[in-house]
Amino acid sequence: MAVVALAVVGVSLAAPAVLPADCHAQTRRSVPPTARYVSGNGQAFILDTSGSRALMRFERSTEVWVLRPTPAPRGDIIYRNDNGDQVLKVTPDGGVTLYTTAAPQGSPVSRVGDAQxxxxxxxxxxxxxDYFMRQSYRASQAMGRLI
Incomplete structure (x- = not known):
């Protein structure tokens, strides 16, 4: 009987599983829905978690990344790109760390303002x-032949 009581207490104390949808909602509580950030090495980016998917764009780039949130220890959320590479880590209190090839161990990030x-x-x-024509011209120039 004591073993059964311990088993029941142990199960009731176990933490609930965190699903990816839950971790995206948790991140919305810890960081603003859309903001501009700058890392310790000066790299600026916009993080938009207002939609169903987290979006990120580095300044001076036109590419927008769709990030996939995954739960991590201590309630952290790890955002991964489409290759599965870790790009951002967000802590429950709103701390953000950026991971790049220049800073593979991570660089602390500060929020510097709101963003669209x-x-x-x-x-x-x-x-x-017009966009397709410009991209075709750029590809043709790079390849040295008509694309």
Missing amino acids: GLASATLTGAQLV
Whole structure:
């Protein structure tokens, strides 16, 4: 009987499992939905967790990364890119660490202000054709032949 009582107490004290959807909601509580950050080495980026997926864009870049949150020890959230590489770590109290090839051990990050969301912009048909033409020209210039 004592063994059963200990088993029941042990199960009731076990922490609940954290699902990825839960960790994204937890991150929203610990960091602003959309903000601009700067790392210790001066690298600036925008993190947007206002939507169903976390989005990140480095300043001076047009590429927007879709990040996948995964739970980590102590309630931390690890954000990974599409390759599975660790990009950001967010602690429950809002601390953020950026992981890059220049700082593989991580660089502390400070929030420096609000930012506009990174939601996908809508393009008209003419704007889309113009974009494709510019990208085709860039590829042709890089390859030395018509692309």
